[in-house]
Amino acid sequence: MFMRSTVALLAALALTACDRVDPDSPLGKRKAIFKDMLKTSEDMGGMLRGRLPFDGAKFAQGAVKLDGLAHAPWQHFPQVRDAGASSARAEVWQRQARFQALARELEGATGALLAVTRAQPLQAAQLQAPMNKVEAACKACHNEFRNH
Known part of the structure; x- marks a missing residue:
């Protein structure tokens, strides 16, 4: 019984590990950038909508960070669609001019x-x-090029 439980547990752990994205892959890098962009813009939007107290200095810092992040993910979209659990639709690679x-x-x-x-x-x-x-601008790109 112990052996069966151990084998089942190891199989479950192996399958879970297969679902992870390599953080050093192009997919992993752009996912991390987009996640950081989302967090930053949510905090900034929260200040403007009253969910968070407005702090001009923090908002300005967020704008600097968001602008830097907005220039970063595009280099991590390879010429050919990469493998992995990407939210990007195939159209990213088929309609590069519009995506860019x-x-x-x-x-x-x-x-x-x-x-x-x-x-x-x-x-x-x-x-x-x-x-x-x-x-x-975020929404426009998501509507055309992201699987929701």
Whole structure:
């Protein structure tokens, strides 16, 4: 009985390990970047929507981070679709021009948001429209190129 339980446990652990993404793979790197982008933008949006207290300095730091992150994931999309549990649709590789255009739109939106944060003191009302553009750019790409 002990041997059967041990074999079953080892098989379950092996199958669980197979589902993990190598953090050094292109898929692992872009997933980590997108996760960081989501956390950063959620915190910033939370400040503007009253879920979190508004802190101009933290919002500005978030804008710097988000702008840097917005330029980072695209290099981790190889020329051919990689193996693994990716949320990216095949269209990413089939419609590269459109995918890259949406990436540039996101970069432009985060750059515009960053520029607005340089005017001190920051007021939440002045940040709402540029933050909405960042969120719209994310959503546009997700709608076309991400499996939900």
